[in-house]
Amino acid sequence: MTHPPTPSQTIGPFFAVGICWPDGPDVVGEDTPGARRIGGRVLDGAGDPVPDALVETWQADPQGRFAHPDDPRGPVSGGFRGFGRCPTDAQGRWAVRTVKPGPLPTPDAGTEAPHLDVSVFARGLLHRLVTRIYFPDEPDANAADPLLASIADPQVRARLVAVPDGDDRLRFDIRLQGDQETPFLAI
Amino acid sequence: MSDTLKGRQPGSRLRLPGYRPEEPGTHPPLDHPDYRSTRLRHPSQPLVPLPHRLTEVTGPLLGEGRVGETDHDLTAQHPGEPLGERIIVTGRVLDGDGRPIPGTLVEVWQANAGGRYRHDGDRHPAPLDPNFSGAGRCLTDAEGHFRFVTVKPGAYPWKNHPNAWRPAHIHFSLFGRAFTQRLITQMYFPGDPLFPFDPILGSVPEAARERLVSRLDMDLTTPEWALGYRWDIVLRGRRATPLEDEEDDA
Numbered sequence: 001m002t003h004p005p006t007p008s009q010t011i012g013p014f015f016a017v018g019i020c021w022p023d024g025p026d027v028v029g030e031d032t033p034g035a036r037r038i039g040g041r042v043l044d045g046a047g048d049p050v051p052d053a054l055v056e057t058w059q060a061d062p063q064g065r066f067a068h069p070d071d072p073r074g075p076v077s078g079g080f081r082g083f084g085r086c087p088t089d090a091q092g093r094w095a096v097r098t099v100k101p102g103p104l105p106t107p108d109a110g111t112e113a114p115h116l117d118v119s120v121f122a123r124g125l126l127h128r129l130v131t132r133i134y135f136p137d138e139p140d141a142n143a144a145d146p147l148l149a150s151i152a153d154p155q156v157r158a159r160l161v162a163v164p165d166g167d168d169r170l171r172f173d174i175r176l177q178g179d180q181e182t183p184f185l186a187i
Numbered sequence: 188m189s190d191t192l193k194g195r196q197p198g199s200r201l202r203l204p205g206y207r208p209e210e211p212g213t214h215p216p217l218d219h220p221d222y223r224s225t226r227l228r229h230p231s232q233p234l235v236p237l238p239h240r241l242t243e244v245t246g247p248l249l250g251e252g253r254v255g256e257t258d259h260d261l262t263a264q265h266p267g268e269p270l271g272e273r274i275i276v277t278g279r280v281l282d283g284d285g286r287p288i289p290g291t292l293v294e295v296w297q298a299n300a301g302g303r304y305r306h307d308g309d310r311h312p313a314p315l316d317p318n319f320s321g322a323g324r325c326l327t328d329a330e331g332h333f334r335f336v337t338v339k340p341g342a343y344p345w346k347n348h349p350n351a352w353r354p355a356h357i358h359f360s361l362f363g364r365a366f367t368q369r370l371i372t373q374m375y376f377p378g379d380p381l382f383p384f385d386p387i388l389g390s391v392p393e394a395a396r397e398r399l400v401s402r403l404d405m406d407l408t409t410p411e412w413a414l415g416y417r418w419d420i421v422l423r424g425r426r427a428t429p430l431e432d433e434e435d436d437a
Contacts, residue, residue, distance in 0.1 A: 006399070007399060008370060071245055128371065151235060184235070
């Protein structure tokens with residue numbers, strides 16, 4: 001018998017009292033080889049910063065593995081957390097420090113390009129938004145990625161790829177609404 | 188073959204657990220004009236379908252080392268006890284097939300008994316309580332149970348419309364076992380007369396609203412000490428296990 005799922009509600013404006021961790025943005029430590037900062041701004045339909053959003057990221061390790069029992073390729077050691085969490089500041093800025101994940105095999109023998117899954121929560125969002133961040137230095141892998149390939153408009157597709165922003169930094173703005181709206185995903 | 192792409196050998200297809208798609212009639216729409224803040228924050232383009240692959244069927248398994256001794260007891264985090272009506276809130280985290288989700292992190296946050304959050308942005312002129320921070324966390328046990336001790340939060344005014352008040356609620360954050368199951372929601376208290384006036388609860392399809400309302404459970408109460416409320420949380424269910432296919436058995 002199926003149980004009806006619990007509905008979503010907004011995270012509201014005051015989540016910082018409960019679910020912000022001091023090490024939330026540190027998917028990896030500062031001295032980790034290949035560590036880079038990925039971040040940007042969350043903007044609303046008027047182009048104004050969203051100062052009360054929470055951005056979370058989830059990803060594979062650099063070998064493309066997950067420390068999770070449902071990864072059928074078997075257990076991995078090393079305790080890679082894979083998870084990042086950062087509230088936006090007054091200017092709508094967020095950032096996590098992480099490493100680039102490896103590519104991933106798909107059930108139909110394809111390959112997914114390196115990516116982060118992203119959840120966005122905010123006051124005014126009654127349900128989380130999901131998007132992905134891809135890497136600009138992976139043009140061939142991105143060209144073969146099944147999700148990117150499913151987006152017909154190249155300009156829209158490009159909005160899922162982070163933009164180089166100086167040494168070891170990538171920029172990924174999340175536009176909730178409008179002409180440059182970030183593609184959001186139905187999972 | 189690289190280690191990364193292991194699992195792609197001919198005859199041994201990568202087999203992943205499947206999660207059901209979101210069930211229609213469950214979640215609020217992103218565009219809900221009665222809740223004014225949705226106006227500039229809801230996407231205007233249709234969502235792009237993302238089939239569930241490795242990143243979606245896995246998820247952060249958090250909690251080890253993140254849950255302290257008094258984190259589940261919001262009345263025991265300061266030298267004194269907070270003001271308000273002491274309550275026990277408990278329930279189970281289940282998936283859509285009724286299976287418990289053990290060892291998953293549950294995070295809660297709430298206003299104090301006067302309806303005020305310990306947050307700089309909260310301008311409601313109700314007193315802060317020096318003995319109440321309003322945040323808790325715990326891990327579910329082997330049967331998916333969580334349990335918090337807290338005080339009943341107060342209703343509070345907000346600026347959505349003239350004389351707008353939120354019914355008392357506790358915010359819940361759930362991870363489940365997979366990225367697909369991530370959920371943030373709110374738990375309400377039975378019989379709250381503010382329900383008909385709240386556009387946030389009212390954003391949920393009517394038939395699903397009662398799923399957000401806890402129930403008073405006299406068996407949960409501790410006589411002479413605290414009332415008890417029960418609320419089960421159901422995260423997305425899995426698809427039926429796919430049949431073995433011949434290719435995999437080769």
